[in-house]
Amino acid sequence: MADKAVLAVSIVTPDGEEYTNQNVELAVVQTKSGDLGIMPNHIPVIAALKIAPAIFKFGDQQSDILAVNGGFIEFSNNELTIVADSAEPKNKIDVNRAANAKERAEHELEKARNLHDTDTMNRAEVALQRALNRINVANRR
Template identity: 55%
Template sequence: MAENSVITVSIVTPDGKVYEHTADMVVVTTLSGQLGILPNHIPVIATIAVDEVRVKHDDKEDKIAVNGGFIEFSGDTATIVADSAETQTSIDVLRAQQAKKRAEQRIEQAKAAEDADSLARAQIALRRAINRINVAGK
């Protein structure tokens, strides 16, 4: 590994670029578990779960709430294409807490109605809201 190797990390959503920075390491949660990528890593494509992406650079760590998508890494460039994503500083915690409460209510309603499709959608909404709250650090 070269002394000054870095990774370029980009996170994009259908609404545009959410994050771009150089990094010493990026950590994502895939459907198979956590994946840490350092410079000169072999090329990889993986589906990512609803979780935080951690980008380590200059003795700092940026956290981004990512709600599904995939990562492609090749040539020291990591591109994350996400359904939606928010940086730690841009998360509206009150809105996320309200979304969590609504999702919990919808889960209870879906269970009572024995509606598996609505239950699955509400559970995903709950995971997304909890992810946003966790990444915000609140």
């Protein structure tokens, strides 16, 4: 019997390789155009990513989930590469630190809205999205 086709997944950030798995059966990411599921032999694709979880399923109901903060994916020949601003596995997320970042971002966002400071407002919105992404991934079952 032939071996089951799988994906080789790699997530790279400015700090280096954050995740690698050679046996992924399904990858699910959120692109700027919507959710994208990739299985072996999927057509080639390049897409920009949202600040959102990335889920990789493999083996007997096993999966890894990471908080991915922007970037893009490239897929071809059963190799999926994610180049992200940052990526953090669920088990390495410091929930208290993420909650503090959320509170800081909310405070900065409110202050920027009152001052009509769109640049600061945009940065605070991104910081808030990143904090919420980390909190959501950490609390996922």
